[in-house]
Amino acid sequence: MKDRPKPAPWWNKCKQPKRVLAERVVPKLERWRGEIWADLLRYCLIRLQPGLRATKAANADFCLLLPPGWPISKRQQKRLKRLLSARQHWSNALVVSCDDWLPQANGRRAWRQKGLLDPFLDGAIGAAEGPLWLSNALLQQLGPAPKTAPERIQWRSQLMACVGAQKWAHVPLPLVQAPLPSLKPQLASPKGNPLVSVLIPSGGFCKTIQGRSTLLLRHCLQALLSRSSYRNLEIVVIDAGELNQELLVELEALSTAELGPGRWRHERSQNPYSYSERVNKAAAASKGEWLLQLNDDTELLEPDSITSMLELAQRPGVGVVGALLLYPNGRVQHAGVAIDNLAPRHAWGGCLPSALPVDLVTAPRAFQAVTAAVCMCSTALWQQLSGLKLNLPINYGDVDFCLRARETGLAVLLDPSSRWLHFESASRSLDAIPPELELFKELWGSNLGGTWCVDPYASKWRELLAQKR
Structure with missing residues (x-):
């Protein structure tokens, strides 16, 4: 038997080693944006x-x-x-x-x-x-x-x-x-006082917060109702039987005390966990002109967060508005979604807010998508796009919705003045997540430009990786 030839070294397979190096390293360096060594290394990689x-x-x-x-x-x-x-x-x-x-x-x-x-x-x-x-x-x-x-x-x-x-x-x-x-402009006021329906799917999960086991839904509502400066809210909670009647009565009383009568709705799903299905059902039961998707593992930090998001969402040409989400340790969990190589990712995830691009923290900024953990759109747009797709039950349904909104000519914005804590992945079990990335690539591969697609907002450096046409 003839000896098999030795495989070629990996660097021989890389026709463009600089490209591969930049692809892998530059996004990781965003976590240390503002550090001299990281900026210099990123500068050198891009400059090559x-x-x-x-x-x-x-x-x-x-x-x-x-x-x-x-x-x-x-x-x-x-x-x-x-x-x-x-x-x-x-x-x-x-x-x-x-x-x-x-x-x-x-x-x-x-x-x-x-x-x-x-x-x-x-x-x-x-x-x-x-x-x-x-x-x-x-x-x-x-x-x-x-x-x-x-x-x-x-x-x-x-x-x-x-x-x-x-x-x-x-x-x-x-x-x-x-x-x-120039100085940052003052916060503008939304037009009128429209009803905002807050859609909260919940699985009744608990998490340790400040040293004690806390029901996430109760924590989320208490922070929202006590801190939000915008009060014309409708709370729409949906579960699949995880919330007992005693808890529902308690939360309804809390909502009524803070917002007045008729501001609480509870829906129940009989199907296995599907974020898309539950949010669609909650949206169908809501009465508001505007819909705020809200995970139950979030905590409102800035009182004017909803006011600011609503004012932006009312602007002509705007479809979806997302928020800046932070981990409990203060680092960034979500500051916009970037799609590189058909793989959605959280841009600047894990970095400190002080290290974010300076333009990102001073004014709203467009992105391809934002996370549904905290995002707002009009009920009219939701109905026009038929809500979230059921074949993307847990992952990428929010990204798909934002991309479809962009196809209608509307912008997707991140509002940096709307800030929330996010106890990510605490609101659901991660044991059985369907492989939705391949379906997402199948749905959007051609529209986004194929395997080597470039994010037009968060990853402009990737344009330099393309060969001369």
Whole structure:
């Protein structure tokens, strides 16, 4: 018998070792965002990608457009032209933007990750502003950029609509320092006082909180009803027999005392555990104009959380609004869902809130999806999309719903001012989770761009991993 040939080393199988290294390491480094060593390592990994290889000369058909009031020297302008032109050469884009360093009150500076134009973010604090490398023909078509902020935001929106996502490239590296940001705007008030139905599926689970065994549903409702500044709420709880009658009477009395009569509903499912089925049934029984999905393993932290989410959800063009969720140890559990390589993940999960991208904690930000642990949408949108899909009973039903909302032209936003604790996975058993990832890939593989899909908001660095077309 002939000896079998030895398998080739793994590095020989990797046609692009730098790509593989960046794919695996860069997302993990988000946990230490703001640490000097992590920022430098991430900078080096991204800088090695082919999309930033230098070209012989800058493209004469493009020009550098600088925001008014940005202190950029001639030497910096020359460097910007070289790097942005290199990105344009490899991407064949019409517009190229970049990240920047943002000065902080403590004298340090933060890496501001921006990506494509986000009109919600731009309209709030102008964070999408920055140097642009764009086609002269495009500039002639749109006219010169206005100097004042409102007209400039509108001009950038027209630019984005004209160019499209496929022809707008980005360098996910801080190539220039921005001026000091403007102050954060005050919290806006929602229109009217609409009824918000709070949908809470519960399995009657307990968890140790502050050293004692606590029923999660009771803890969730007590925090919500005692802390929330928004009071026009309807509580809709659904279980499958796990909650006894004595507890239901107690919780109804608590809701009535805090919100008034007629604000409590209880539904019961006769089927095996399915988050999607239970939430759909709770939504069908609700009376509110707005639906707030809420896991029973959450705890409200900020009193204005629901008010803020409702105001955002009422804005034209917004479909779903999610919240910033923290673990009990203070680290981030959810700050938006990113979908890379057809695998949904929690962007920046495990990092400290102080290490989040600076633009993420100062204003709402668009994502492909948010978690249903805490999220809000209108009843009209819920009915239009027929709620959550039953063939995604536990995992990815919320991601699927958000993606379907985006297909209708609506945005999915994360509201960083809405903050909750999340005792993740405490509200259900994890012993028998169906393999739903393969079904999710089958449903969304082609629409998201295939196996090597790039998240347009949280992972702009991945664009550099693509080969020149």
